[in-house]
Amino acid sequence: MLGSSLVEALRRGVEAFQELGIEYALVGGVAATVRGRLRSTRDCDVLVVASRQDLSALKAELRERGFSHLDRADRHVIEDVVLYRFWFPVEESGFSLSLDVQAGGSDYHREVVLRATAETFGAVELQVASREDLILLKLLAWRPIDRADAIDLAALGSPSLDHRYLHKRAEQLGIVHRLEELLREGQGEI
Incomplete structure (x- = not known):
């Protein structure tokens, strides 16, 4: 159940990135799983390099696709990354999964996104670090x-x-x- 919801959250997130032309790379536990390190997780971590305007559009687009986000509670600055947490409801369980969009602006963040390759996770094609x-x-x-x-x-x-x-x-x-x-x-x- 949680696995199919994770795939659905990723699918909707990837569609939003593609719709807006935002380049991204899947990072974190799901990316590690795609690269062969099997482990469970309840979130999807995505690194983006995007303008403030693109991030505003992304927030609206993800809300349209069923995610919730409260800017005051779900926005955190961690060193040189701004983390935007979006919640995706898992109807059957009452839980939510998080799509953690990490907005980075360093040269290294840009390189991570550029070096990402197309991979498939649960029938969703996405860019993986x-x-x-x-x-x-x-x-x-x-x-x-x-x-x-x-x-x-x-x-x-x-x-x-x-x-x-x-x-x-x-x-x-x-x-x-x-x-x-x-x-x-x-x-x-x-």
Whole structure:
């Protein structure tokens, strides 16, 4: 039940991004699942690089598609990202799933969106952040679940990872020490 609602929330979100021409990349737990790290989640995390005007239009479009959003309660500034949380009702259970739209404006955020590739999740075609960028985003967040995701994503993609990109970006983002710790915790080298 929750899985089909998650897919439906993603479908509606992706349609809104496409309708407005907003480039995006799926990040977070669902993206990790698409890239091979199976785990449960109750939210969909999406990174966008968009103007204020585009974000205003996106809020209206998502509301039209069944999401709720209260600007005062569902908008959070976290470092260089503004998080907009949209709630999608799961009728059968009385719960809601969240579509967390992370509006970033840094060069790195733009690169994550540009490097994303088209993948399919539950019959929805969407843009998913690369395995390398997911690892880096997980290292930036650095919560226990993110560390576990990063270790598994690195192990799953070890032979095909772009090692040079990972190290270069980790250095630029100031997280080389976290990447090195990840390597010590994981099973091998990146």
